[in-house]
Amino acid sequence: MAERAPVKLGVLISGTGTNLQAIIDALERGELRAEIRVVISNRPGVPGLERARRHGIATRVIEHRRFATREDFDRALVEALGEDGVELVVCAGFMRLLSPVMLAAFPDRVMNIHPALLPAFPGVHAQKAALEHGVRFTGCTVFFVREGVDDGPIIAQAAVPVMPGDDEESLSERIRAQEHRIYPWSIQLFQEGRLTIEGRTVRIADFPAGDESLALLNPRSPHSPRMKRPH
Numbered sequence: 001m002a003e004r005a006p007v008k009l010g011v012l013i014s015g016t017g018t019n020l021q022a023i024i025d026a027l028e029r030g031e032l033r034a035e036i037r038v039v040i041s042n043r044p045g046v047p048g049l050e051r052a053r054r055h056g057i058a059t060r061v062i063e064h065r066r067f068a069t070r071e072d073f074d075r076a077l078v079e080a081l082g083e084d085g086v087e088l089v090v091c092a093g094f095m096r097l098l099s100p101v102m103l104a105a106f107p108d109r110v111m112n113i114h115p116a117l118l119p120a121f122p123g124v125h126a127q128k129a130a131l132e133h134g135v136r137f138t139g140c141t142v143f144f145v146r147e148g149v150d151d152g153p154i155i156a157q158a159a160v161p162v163m164p165g166d167d168e169e170s171l172s173e174r175i176r177a178q179e180h181r182i183y184p185w186s187i188q189l190f191q192e193g194r195l196t197i198e199g200r201t202v203r204i205a206d207f208p209a210g211d212e213s214l215a216l217l218n219p220r221s222p223h224s225p226r227m228k229r230p231h
């Protein structure tokens with residue numbers, strides 16, 4: 001079978017861009033067959049733009065506040081992404097809600113990542129909400145963007161334990177490390193043409209095999225095999 005062409009990405013950011021960096025790193029390690037055509041920020045001067053420039057990637061700043069409506073802003077984004085020949089839009093810490101204008105221009109072609117195990121804790125401050133709720137696990141979710149907030153068919157999730165003494169920062173850091181693994185991998189699955197959406201469910205062709213040992217316990221039970229000490 002002929003190898004599929006690298007997928008052309010447009011990455012949307014608003015800030016630090018560590019997920020953008022993880023995608024760039026995966027590209028450079030040869031783990032991701034993609035080309036970042038453009039990085040667009042809705043805020044000028046953010047560190048993510050500098051990361052892109054350091055790697056010779058084209059950048060644009062399209063400030064949302066210059067547009068009267070969300071739709072007008074999205075039209076400008078769509079135009080720019082079109083000019084750059086983008087096939088898949090990757091939101092990476094992009095702090096704007098997308099309107100139907102964008103979703104119609106890139107149907108099932110917009111991904112996002114959220115720092116919680118959706119549908120738990122959508123919206124901002126997801127890590128704080130998880131801590132306040134007292135969950136033992138939270139994590140991160142890569143999904144195809146739909147109109148609702150952090151709603152949409154789920155591609156990949158990573159579960160992360162909440163540890164005693166965690167604060168928002170320590171928990172966010174633990175989650176971020178997993179974001180950096182599952183986002184490039186999700187994009188690679190897309191590139192390979194392995195994702196199909198059926199209703200709310202994303203089917204993955206040749207789903208990597210797992211078994212019940214993937215179950216995680218937090219705290220671990222003393223009866224869990226990994227806790228047993230040799231006699």
Ligand code: GRF
Nearest residue numbers: 016017018019093113114115
């Ligand atoms: C991440 O926590 C991501 O889940 C959320 O925004 C944050 C972006 O971080 N959507 P960065 O800019 O990629 O470092």
